[in-house]
Amino acid sequence: MSSSVRNGVWRPEDRAASIYQYLPVEIDPGQHALRVELAYDRSAGVLDLGCLDPTGAFRGWSGGARDEFTIAETWSTPGYLPGPLPAGHWQVMLGLHRIPADGMPWQVTVSTSPEPGPAPEAAAPLAPWPERPARPGPPLPAPPGYRWLAGDLHAHSVHSDGSLTVSELARLAVSNGLDFLAVTDHNTVSHHPWLPDESGIVLLPGQEVTTTRGHANAYGDIGWVDFRLPAEEWLSIVDDRGGLMSINHPLAADMAWMHPLHGRPRLVEVWHSGWRDRTWGAPLSWLLAFDPDALPVGGSDFHSPSDGGPLGSPTTWVLCPVGDPREATVGVLLDALRTGPVAIGESPQGPALLRLGDELVAVGADGTLLTDFTGQRRRVIGDRVTFPAMPGPHWLEDERTQVLAIAG
Template sequence: MVTHRGRWTLRDRVDSIMRALPVTVPPGTAALTVQLDHPRDAGVLDLGCVGPAGFRGWSGGARDRYTITADWATPGYLPGELEPGEWQVLLRLHRVPPDGLPYEVTVTTSTRAPAPPAGPEAPPRPERPSRPDLPEVDGRRWLAGDLHAHTVHSDGAYTIDELAALAVGRGLDFLAVTDHNTVSHHPWLPAASARYGITLVPGQEVTTDRGHANAFGPVGWIDFREPADRWLAAVERAGGLLSINHPLGGDCAWRQPVTTRTRLVEVWHSGWWDRTWGAPLAWAQAARSGVPPHGGDRTVQLTGRTRVAGAPVNHGIYRPADPDVAPDDLLASLAADGYTGVDSGPIGYLGTGELLTRRLTEAGVGLAGGWVDLRFADPDGFAEDLAQLDAALDVFAAAPVDDPRFAPRPTLACPGNPARAARPGTPTDLASALPAAAWPGFAARVQQAVDRCRDRGLEPVFHYHLGTDVETEAEADRLLELTDVAICLDTGHLALAGGDPVAAVHRWAGRTGQVHLKDADLAAHRRVRDAGGGLAEVVAAGGFCALGNGDVDLAGVLRGLDDTGYTGWLVIEQDAPAQGRDLDRIRADQRDNRRWLAEALR
């Protein structure tokens, strides 16, 4: 076993962003395992491997561990005999904080190869949707495809089989699989192509901190450490094509010098927020005539069905003024941990108007929606609260949107009912429940708020919630019967109120407008209730715990959402108390929650 440890500094990064740590592999080695440890909340180190004979794999920041054997390797890495001699563990110092980044790399060799880990079963081949009726052009027909997709061989969420099945289900004829800086996926593409009836084009997204480019075709591995001109020369020499990706893409924008421009350029990408932006097309026009433009998307957004958001409530933020976590810090943390969206939290916390747009754009996240409680049970109070709703709709309507399916969802809800908040969840305190005679008027006011949202071009959802007039599954069902509002399916609140989140996914299929993915600790809730505590005490006691640590069948929920074709935001929530919270633990939990979901979706 060999261990390298130290502390990378900004000066190290300036001197050389790529670092190679030597490892001697003795004769007879059957397996090589590398483990990288560093504080992920502080910085990012990308990971790879080179053997005496050349490239053996790359996983970037997607993994902290890999194994290479003669017969199998961790996705992103190439299996094969482990030739004796000096190997190198590659580290790219992607993000290093001002005070430096400690790290430890442990390399273990073995004369006996471990068994390969079991992978998921290949999904069945789906039915292909009917093709659109498009006219032929000079005897040529249109094909549907995507030229930018990732798998578990880099930072994607799906296996190659899962990706192929999703593409076929969306009606694609071809799909370029372009994992970051690796070609480990290439040998698996032909079999998956045949199994699912789709052309999978081998590719590699050549990825650096100064720009990305897709190499299309069976051209072998393109060394991202070389200058960009050499990428183009190598690809064209092997009969492939090179395309510059998302030339205007924040910190992934193209800044590489080239003497010969590529024949392809990606002028549409999921990271661009506003359909009215003219800059991408202007960039393409400036390239040169005859440069074919194309669009691309990320693997987890291939189907356009889900994106993942975080929320200020996870940090105990319930009021917009004087928060313990600054908005820019929260957005930067979410983006670094892989979230692509954020719930607004209390209206005004993230800003309004141009300030909100700037913050969202700079962080590269979208606005998933936000909580607006109205006094639906009180006619006079409701009338007064409509001004509050209008102010919230002003915020949501001004937020940048790149896809209408992921526009902000006004999250309508009731304010707290003190009697129910004192005894939240199951067993339900029916004495403080809304009387049957009050339901028609209550529902009419909900419908009035719904229609007001729609008049502004926004589609709202209704959030049942512990300690409010709509808390239980039965109460949510009643509201759905009396209105046409979509439901916000909050798995944690439903579980603590005695509901079955998995069954609700199927029963509310077609009426679910947003999902708040939340785990719940039934034992913690029971202890608080038995001690006479209320909702605030449930939250403080950890009634809403980190994903995978509680009693909600979240895997079943995710399967149900997939089966029912849910489209929209998955908002990860873990309600935190407003006072006495541990912000370091909260940040760690939110990072772990995002990782848990990524693993669960694989």
């Protein structure tokens, strides 16, 4: 085993020159494991961590979630891609996310070994698949051969800054009444190989393309999207590879969307973790200003059960050409998200507002108000009520004007 140590001080002028900095790492022939350890004062700022191989190809990213990683031929730290270690000049990527005015001292220790070393111990056996709870009240109306599927389009696993494995996430999603779940770890696709092995739920491959100027989800098994590129190129790459992109939590505190973007993605994550008070009209007004023809979707941005917000809150409802949720596939879901209709609700058990042709159907929403961008409000009386639909989004609100459901 060989090791080397690099250290220095990142200063605000370094961040001004480039948020991303690169440390060259030489790997000799015959090495089968690479370990990188980053040390700095986390109370003073935030440094992100990642890795590129000698060709410039992506080998992993953990952002600020980890201070160390290992890449070996047969295993790797979550967030990183296992496989052969070609000899040559590798690069440790450092993201200068937050740098104090007086600078950030840092140290990087790099070790290589001709032995891959033992993989981490396997986790304890998982519990059996839970039963999916039935939705209360009247069934959701759908055309013959179609069904509304409930899902969450934004969740994180241990492959970025989440606390659950993919398998644990999948079981939690089923127990919460979901039919599909998008696993959208930050700036990595290392979780994708773990998705197809699950049963009981459709796991949609995703990547949350994450920068200091905003986040976007890239859906589909489309490979890695380079977060260092302009957002306009993210959209082109995702479209060219047959995926779908959404702008995430566009008004969420320091993660608000600030990228220039001439094109418009099909999806916009209007209902998100940053919408803490749903009497606020800002997310819906942003949708109207940005692109009223975009399909509004929801995502919980779930990281951990201890965070408070449950997986599947909000729920995105997608009308799919299946008679049973077990018939759904990733391709079916992507096609349905492209064409719509799509709806959002508080949970799989909560009120639903569904667009079917030129009609809107409110289900489980007795006593609410149907509202649209014209300011028109119509009273919902009954557990299943049909209204004529106008173009554009509509939503259900309660007596406090809190949004309960949205139909795109």
